Amino acid sequence: MLDIAAELRRWCEEGRDFAVATVVAVGGSAPRQPGAALAVDAAGTAVGSVSGGCVEGAVYDLCRDALRTGQAVRESFGYSDEDAFSVGLTCGGTIEILVTPVPAADTRLRPVLAAALSAATLSAAGGCPVALVRVADGPPELLGRALLVRPDGSYEGSLDRTALDRTALDRTAAGEARALLEAGRTATVGAGAAGGRCGEPVTLLVESAVAPPRMIVFGAVDFAGALARIGKFLGYHVTVCDARPVFATARRFPEADEVVVDWPHRYLDATEVDARTVLCVLTHDAKFDVPLLERALRLPVGYVGAMGSRRTHEDRLRRLRDAGLGELELARLRSPIGLDLGARTPEETALSIASEIVAARRGGGGLPLTGAHTPIHHDLSAPVDMGRIDSVA
Incomplete structure (x- = not known):
């Protein structure tokens, strides 16, 4: 209730x-x-x-x-x-x-x-x-x-x-x-x-x-504006973070709950996250996203995704390995970010990212339901006290 x-x-x-x-x-x-x-x-x-x-x-x-x-x-x-x-x-x-x-x-x-x-x-x-x-x-x-x-x-x-x-x-x-x-x-x-x-x-x-889960969007780009809108629609508390004050303004991102001017990795070090937090890295610039992802992939958050081409992704993985990340940590990275919807516009791309976030949270495969024989609703329950939990939402 x-x-x-x-x-x-x-x-x-x-x-x-x-x-x-x-x-x-x-x-x-x-x-x-x-x-x-x-x-x-x-x-x-x-x-x-x-x-x-x-x-x-x-x-x-x-x-x-x-x-x-x-x-x-x-x-x-x-x-x-x-x-x-x-x-x-x-x-x-x-x-x-x-x-x-x-x-x-x-x-x-x-x-x-x-x-x-x-x-x-x-x-x-x-x-x-x-x-x-x-x-x-x-x-x-x-x-x-x-x-x-x-x-x-x-x-x-x-x-x-x-x-x-x-x-x-x-x-x-x-x-x-x-x-x-x-x-x-x-x-x-x-x-x-x-x-x-x-x-x-x-x-x-x-x-x-509890307070709404957090969505932290790194990179004050056009895609971030669309993602902030859909994040609010999904019930997230949305933060947009970028080191460039000329781009990271409340006027450019009116739907965000807060806009932070800071280096992404430094902000992530200082802010609170939990297992429901989703981190969306849209900077696709090594000087921003490598130190950020080096930290993000070691945090107990629910989702870490990074934008970029497949070539950018491979270069990013090489840099992260050089920074000391192991294969289990790298396996947590959703990159290129989003599901394959054929998205082109910022709004379509935001929908692609949000769809992947929901699928990861709810255990969906991201495939069409038409003709499938799998359950529509997935149960990802993990008992807090083994043998005591009957159902979890």
């Missing part, structure tokens, strides 16, 4: 009663991943989506029912031969939905969700990351219970039967959430029996709200 945090935060501030439906598990070719949400208020206003249209009507009705009954429910939707276009997922996948009522008078769940929504909105703007943990499956009386977890492991709320005790379930949930928050990931996690006692197993949905 943190994907619609800004709207739900406003609903909380306005005192609206609402119910929120959240995807907690998927199978096959499901259109949305865990964490995707649809919310409906008492007047029937809806925001968000859980299926891209396949089951929105049925989930909308479930939200209205939850507002009327005050009960959280978990519902499964899959392909239906008899009624595929009404309720079933015509794409052939399955999704599990958790529907939770959040009335304004709720003094237990509402304050925790309101705090999580406020924190998530700030996180999206670069504030402190937070995780929201909810019981996605288990004893009916626990469904939808929420815990707000911060990076230091502190938390608000309780998932167990009492809001006062710091239970074993809360401590387990906070630990799992902290690990996922460090990775910036959303996942479902098995937590054993409720409260650590003998009884029905509990499944938790952990949603991480």
